[in-house]
Amino acid sequence: MKVLIVEDERTLAEEIETFLKKAFYICDLARTAKDGVEKIAINQYDFILLDLGLPDNDGLVLLKEGKKYNANAAFIILTARGNLEDRIKGLDLGADDYLPKPFSLLELQSRMQAISRRKFGINAQLISIGEFNVDLQQRMVFHNDFGIELSRKEFDLFSYLLLHKNRPLNRMQLSEHIWGNFADDDYDSNYIDATIKNIRKKLGTYGSVDWLETIRGVGYKIKCAS
Amino acid sequence: MCIVKLLSKLTLFITLSKLAIVVLFVTLLPSLVERIAFQYTNYYLQEQKKKVLKVVARNGVEFYLGGEQSYGSYTMLKEEYIALEPASATKKLDTIGTAKRIVEQDTLTYRILSYTFKYHNQNYLLEIGKTTATINQYNNALQRVALYVLISLVIVTLLIDLSFTRYLLRPLGLIIKSKLHNRKFPFNEHIPPIKTSTKDFKYLDTSLIQLMDQINDAFEKEREFTANASHELMTPISILQNKIENLMLDQGVTDDMQHRLIEMMKTLNRLKKIVHSLLLISRIENEQFAKADVIHPNVLINEVMEELEHRLAEKDLHFKSNISSNVTLINLNHDLLFQLFYNLINNSIRYNKPQGSISVDELYIPNELYIIMVKDTGFGIPDADLDLIFNRFKKSNRSESEGYGLGLSIVKSIAHYHNLTISVESKVNQGTTFSIHFPIDMVKLKG
Structure with a gap:
């Protein structure tokens, strides 16, 4: 997958x-709207991550312009402006998603994955982990074709860990994924623990859940060989 | 002390002072008129005396006496009389006094001028009298006329005074009406200066305009600063967050380092929240939110609880919403109202005691009021702090290190933006109740 990052703040882009x-994406960087348009005109990208506050032009203009050359690319707006109008305007102009700064990189990847599924139909519908198969579309976990139902938040948490498999995710990152800006570390980490416990209990009756590891004092990780 | 409008005070003063003049005049009038009448009579008697003396000088005293010992004459109804008679040489008189005289069996009170003069070595006494009854006969009529004239003059001047005062004070009323009444902060709309030729009012008006412009400028600057600062802060926070995230994923990071990174991220999260809240407040104050949503309060509270329910378990709290589904609220912003109740209920969870309870109730009197109350059985807020809790970053004495933070400032901004009023009642160690009063024109009964 090829990604163009249009962002004037160099450190952030890096x-x-x-x-x-x-995560095996191939990345290009552009620091101005002009630079961005040139790169979009020449190359084909799957994802274009677009900062709105560019030094030479508004990112929304670039979005319109870029759509002409890369009609199939998924545009994700990244902005510190974060007002509602920009969001609506961006989505109206055909952006696929909108992430207000500051955002978590894990969240960015999760959104990109969701777009991949939705837009490109890529990523096998079924992901296997241990003795289980997970259907992200139907939001179901299967054990030998037997469906195990998880609650909405349990599945959210589970699929997020699955997406970032082999990476330790801390409670803060997990609660931020579920509650976004409403997440409150002091109050939500216990809930994360309880939810993980529930997931282990529900899946554990059917098979081993050793792959869902607790990392003491940090958080959780799904360990997976592939 | 009784507070009265300047115009009313002036009106009262003018009316009372005119009334006082009338009363004074009415009480003084009789004696005044009497005095004038007497003075005039004296003058009249003197004139008569002069006439007699003139005649005597020209024609001699015999003209009157005609050989008689004395002379007397009176008018038909005895209102006036004149008497001339010889007097002893030593007698010397020139007086005017009131005395009784018998004229043809009638005893009458006269104003009498007595005067002695010499003629051919003989001393004569001249008396000219006028009945006091005639002196006072015009008094009543005179008094009445004077009273009528006075009253009509007073009424005319009163009317002129009042309308002129009204005219003079009109600019003041306009200043109060346009500059002070119903002005809502921030003073966005510009109101033109009042036209007046009164220097004081002009000064007052321009001073008020200047003052409001200054307040607005300061407010505008603060708002701009908050918006810019929040925006400028987001980028570095973003960079830091992503750097820490990448570091945490690094293979070489030990467990100890991982913990430190998490601590760093927590601190950064705190900063992020503050900036988010400031940005939200400045956006609300910038009126960047549309107020066009229709809200069902019971649904809204359920939505809020979906985000918060999991936090109840921590302290084993009991939550109950008693909001009926009858009421619909209009012309509000859904996201902001969500935030408002989220912050209130979140606070009542945060500051509650183990096994405490939280309830959301409504009070609805059709066409009169609609109130939603969020009530908890928590620590409560000391009376001294009640006025401070809505202020940004106001630290309280409570043991929690973070104080009240920005949550209630946001609540206040959202309420103010929608013209809602909030009242708080709290008892330490018993609990707190926040009441949100909705303007009645926002409330519709579900048909």
Whole structure:
């Protein structure tokens, strides 16, 4: 998957790049709207991550312009402006998602994955983990074709860990994924623990859940060989 | 002390002072008129005396006496009389006095001028009298006329005074009406200066305009600063967060380092929240939210609880919403109202005691009021702090290190933006109740 990061703040662009490279994305950087349009005109991208506050032009203009060359690319707006109008305007202009700064890189990847599923139909519907198969579309976990129902938040948490498999995720990151800006570390980490306990209990009756590891004092990780 | 409008005070003063003049005049009038009448009579008697003396000088005293010993004459109804008679040489008189005289069996009171003069070595006494009855006969009529004239003059001047005062004070009323009444902060709309030729009012008006402009400027600057600062802060926070995230994923990071990174991220999260809240407040104050949503309070509270329910378990709290589904609220912003109740209920969870309870109730009197109350059985707020809790970053004495933070400032901004009023009642160690009063024109009964 090829990603263009249009962001004038160099350090930020580099951090996004570092993160996405680890997830096997190929990244290009553009620091101005002009630079961005040129790169979009020449190359085909799957994802275009777009900062709205560019030095030479508004990112929304670039969005319109970019759609002409890369009609199939998924546009994700990243902005510190974060007002409702920009969001509506961006989505009206055909952006696929909108992440207000500051955002978590894990969240960015999760959104990109969701778009992949939705837009490109990529990523096998079924992900296997241990003795289980997970259907992200139906939001169901199967054990030998037997469906195990998880609550909405349990599945959210489970699929997030699954997406970022082999990465330790702390409670703060997990609660932020579920409650977004409403997350409150002091109050929500216990809930995360309880939810993980529930997931283990529900799945554990059917098979081993050793792959769902607790990392003491940090959080949780799904360990998976593949 | 009784507070009265300047115009009313002036009106009262003018009316009372005119009334006092009338009363004074009415009480003084009789004696005044009497005095004038007497003075006039004296003058009249003197004139008569002069006439007699003139005649005597020209024609001699015999003209009157005609050989008689004395002379007397009176008018037909005895209102006036004149008497001339010889007097002893030593007698010397020139007086005017009131005395009784018998004229043809009638005893009458006269104002009498007595005067002695010499003629051919003989001393004569001249008396000219006028009945006091005639002196006072015009008094009543005179008094009445004077009273009528006075009253009509007073009424005319009163009317002129009142309308002129009214005219003079009109600019003041306009200043109060346009500059002070119903002005809602911030003073966005510009109101033109009042037209007046009174220097004091002009000064008052321009001073008020200047003052409001200054307040507005200061407010505008603060707002702009908050917006810019929040925006500028987001980028570095973003960079820091992503750097820490990448570091945490690094293979070489030990457990100890991982813990430190988590602590760093927690601190950064705190900063992020503050900036988010400031930005939200400044956006509300900038009126960047549309107020066009229709809200069912019971649904809204359920939505809020969906986000908060899991926090109840921590302290084993009991939550109950007693909001009926009858009421619909209009012309509100859903996201902001959500935030308002989220913050209130979140606070009542945060500051509650183990096994405490939280309830959301409503009070609805059709066409009169609609109130939603969020009530908890928590620590409560000391009376001294009640006025401070809505202020930004106001630290309280409570043991929690974070104070009240920005949550209630946001509640206040949202309420103010929608013209809702909030009242708080709290008892330490018993609990707190926040009441949100909705303007009645926002409340519709579900048909």
